[in-house]
Amino acid sequence: xxxxxxxxxxxxxxxxxxxxxxxxxxxxxxxxxxxxxxxxxxxxxxxxxxxxxxxxxxxxxxxxxxxxxxxxxxxxxxxxxxxxxxxxxxxxxxxxxxxxxxxxxxxxxxxxxxxxxxxxxxxxxxxxxxxxxxxxxxxxxxxxxxxxxxxxxxxxxxxxxxxxxxxxxxxxxxxxxxxxxxxxxxxxxxxxxxxxxxxxxxxxxxxxxxxxxxxxxxxxxxxxxxxxxxxxxxxxxxxxxxxxxxxxxxxxxxxxxxxxxxxxxxxxxxxxxxxxxxxxxxxxxxxxxxxxxxxxxxxxxxxxxxxxxxxxxxxxxxxxxxxxxxxxxxxxxxxxxxxxxxxxxxxxxxxxxxxxxxxxxxxxxxxxxxxxxxxxxxxxxxxxxxxxxxxxxxxxxxxxxxxxxxxxxxxxxxxxx
Amino acid sequence: xxxxxxxxxxxxxxxxxxxxxxxxxxxxxxxxxxxxxxxxxxxxxxxxxxxxxxxxxxxxxxxxxxxxxxxxxxxxxxxxxxxxxxxxxxxxxxxxxxxxxxxxxxxxxxxxxxxxxxxxxxxxxxxxxxxxxxxxxxxxxxxxxxxxxxxxxxxxxxxxxxxxxxxxxxxxxxxxxxxxxxxxxxxxxxxxxxxxxxxxxxxxxxxxxxxxxxxxxxxxxxxxxxxxxxxxxxxxxxxxxxxxx
Numbered sequence: 001x002x003x004x005x006x007x008x009x010x011x012x013x014x015x016x017x018x019x020x021x022x023x024x025x026x027x028x029x030x031x032x033x034x035x036x037x038x039x040x041x042x043x044x045x046x047x048x049x050x051x052x053x054x055x056x057x058x059x060x061x062x063x064x065x066x067x068x069x070x071x072x073x074x075x076x077x078x079x080x081x082x083x084x085x086x087x088x089x090x091x092x093x094x095x096x097x098x099x100x101x102x103x104x105x106x107x108x109x110x111x112x113x114x115x116x117x118x119x120x121x122x123x124x125x126x127x128x129x130x131x132x133x134x135x136x137x138x139x140x141x142x143x144x145x146x147x148x149x150x151x152x153x154x155x156x157x158x159x160x161x162x163x164x165x166x167x168x169x170x171x172x173x174x175x176x177x178x179x180x181x182x183x184x185x186x187x188x189x190x191x192x193x194x195x196x197x198x199x200x201x202x203x204x205x206x207x208x209x210x211x212x213x214x215x216x217x218x219x220x221x222x223x224x225x226x227x228x229x230x231x232x233x234x235x236x237x238x239x240x241x242x243x244x245x246x247x248x249x250x251x252x253x254x255x256x257x258x259x260x261x262x263x264x265x266x267x268x269x270x271x272x273x274x275x276x277x278x279x280x281x282x283x284x285x286x287x288x289x290x291x292x293x294x295x296x297x298x299x300x301x302x303x304x305x306x307x308x309x310x311x312x313x314x315x316x317x318x319x320x321x322x323x324x325x326x327x328x329x330x331x332x333x334x335x336x337x338x339x340x341x342x343x344x345x346x347x348x349x350x351x352x353x354x355x356x357x358x359x360x361x362x363x364x365x366x367x368x369x370x371x372x373x374x375x376x377x378x379x380x381x382x383x384x385x386x387x388x389x390x391x392x393x394x395x396x397x398x399x400x401x402x403x404x405x406x407x408x409x410x411x412x413x414x415x416x417x
Numbered sequence: 418x419x420x421x422x423x424x425x426x427x428x429x430x431x432x433x434x435x436x437x438x439x440x441x442x443x444x445x446x447x448x449x450x451x452x453x454x455x456x457x458x459x460x461x462x463x464x465x466x467x468x469x470x471x472x473x474x475x476x477x478x479x480x481x482x483x484x485x486x487x488x489x490x491x492x493x494x495x496x497x498x499x500x501x502x503x504x505x506x507x508x509x510x511x512x513x514x515x516x517x518x519x520x521x522x523x524x525x526x527x528x529x530x531x532x533x534x535x536x537x538x539x540x541x542x543x544x545x546x547x548x549x550x551x552x553x554x555x556x557x558x559x560x561x562x563x564x565x566x567x568x569x570x571x572x573x574x575x576x577x578x579x580x581x582x583x584x585x586x587x588x589x590x591x592x593x594x595x596x597x598x599x600x601x602x603x604x605x606x607x608x609x610x611x612x613x614x615x616x617x618x619x620x621x622x623x624x625x626x627x628x629x630x631x632x633x634x635x636x637x638x639x640x641x642x643x644x645x646x647x648x649x650x651x652x653x654x655x656x657x658x659x660x661x662x
Contacts, residue, residue, distance in 0.1 A: 157506070
């Protein structure tokens with residue numbers, strides 16, 4: 001250990017190294033601070049929406065004496081609370097909604113409506129801890145490693161150093177370990193502070209820490225391998241920077257393009273449009289026929305009496321339901337396509353360690369595509385609950401009282417778990 | 418100090434398709450200085466690297482204090498202090514920190530007093546002991562490196578062109594120091610272009626041509642210590658031969 005600490009001290013005597021490591025630690029601290037702030041903001045927004053929705057529902061309750069009024073006017077909050085480690089890897093949370101207010105109307109349009117909102121905001125990506133780790137930490141390791149051997153050779157010291165007994169165990173191994181250790185020390189404690197503040201579980205924190213070590217270990221071994229070669233310092237720097245650029249930026253972006261091109265999916269706006277058109281067209285269709293189509297999905301409601309008035313809520317909600325049925329195959333295609341793309345990205349990640357680790361971060365932080373899909377599944381399950389709760393009031397003339405208004409099912413973020 | 422000195426036996430070292438050393442044999446007993454002369458590319462520095470175990474030996478054997486670097490590289494390096502042609506220590510460290518650092522690499526600990534004593538022995542002024550090396554002249558760097566070699570207390574000392582770039586006074590001081598070291602029983606192999614310096618301090622002078630020991634002269638107990646005429650003639654011939662090659 002004394003050789004390790006000697007090399008740490010030696011490294012910290014070099015001004016450029018100190019600057020690089022301090023900058024990295026500062027950026028890590030900033031990313032954790034911003035991540036915690038974002039997560040706190042999301043949590044606050046969720047609880048604020050839940051509170052405000054209660055006030056909104058109370059106002060609707062005053063005039064919603066019919067089940068149809070309640071089902072039409074009343075919004076129901078759903079939310080996807082951030083996992084404790086979301087602060088470190090925001091993942092999909094910056095582009096996917098963490099709160100959705102839904103009504104008992106056609107659902108698919110409501111779900112995909114969000115995709116039409118400012119997608120440009122997602123382009124720059126988020127400055128989070130995972131970004132610092134995946135994109136910036138390797139650059140600092142490259143700075144610390146590229147001239148590890150060549151710098152000594154170019155300064156004429158290499159022979160003197162190699163001539164020392166136990167150079168490998170007393171010098172090179174501690175030097176490599178010191179660089180790895182210093183970069184780890186700039187990142188891991190900062191992450192731990194964030195994990196402690198966010199109340200992350202020990203198991204996830206250890207797993208996340210393991211991934212940090214694995215990523216830094218990968219770059220350390222690779223950079224040391226390149227640095228050990230016969231190339232000069234500029235050559236080593238160029239090779240390392242090129243590989244960094246290739247495997248953290250170019251290859252994932254290229255793979256993404258190929259996956260998207262070979263795995264086509266309908267865009268969310270198309271589902272929204274078709275869902276809306278199906279609903280709007282229903283106003284001009286034969287009402288009895290609409291209801292008969294609906295009863296095929298809900299035969300238990302087929303005993304409902306024929307419509308007596310030009311507008312009845314049951315007809316309105318029947319064609320809302322049929323609107324969802326109309327886009328069901330498109331929606332399934334969309335969801336399976338997204339899952340297929342994600343699975344293919346997982347295969348690509350097997351060859352790209354930084355990408356694999358980034359995906360693992362998002363999985364642990366519950367901010368990946370799977371987490372977002374699971375949230376949508378919970379919304380769908382809840383929406384089904386809502387519909388089936390209202391249908392007896394709408395179709396079977398079950399009296400709708402204020403107590404029934406209060407007994408409307410509420411969303412639980414553990415519904416589908 | 419004492420020890421078994423340095424023994425190179427019929428060493429052959431290949432680099433690519435070329436034999437850089439072609440059967441080099443020489444012996445440096447404990448308490449003696451061997452000056453190895455030769456033109457550029459004669460293989461002098463390669464002989465040092467082979468002794469250090471930094472280059473693989475194709476055939477033959479090097480024995481450093483009785484140990485073969487091919488089989489006991491770490492033990493050999495623990496027995497050798499090596500002073501390269503260009504003394505390159507760490508510029509951002511002081512003389513004392515450099516010495517401390519390299520001793521630590523060698524797994525050796527020396528007291529502050531021992532370090533001060535070594536600096537005094539090489540005549541490095543106390544005022545500069547804690548100055549960064551970036552402010553040092555070549556002579557001062559050389560002295561720092563020699564102090565390090567002294568502190569290593571190894572039975573064998575390898576020197577690669579040690580007086581290149583030193584002024585006459587520094588060269589004289591260096592030779593005095595070598596003689597002091599020799600008197601403690603250290604075996605010293607010095608690769609040099611400096612014929613006069615070699616005549617001044619060496620017990621044996623060897624002349625290398627094309628990877629082989631072409632001639633060897635032993636010091637006499639009379640003045641002049643060497644056959645100067647023979648030495649100059651051989652040395653000049655070797656240089657001309659090397660130049661024309």
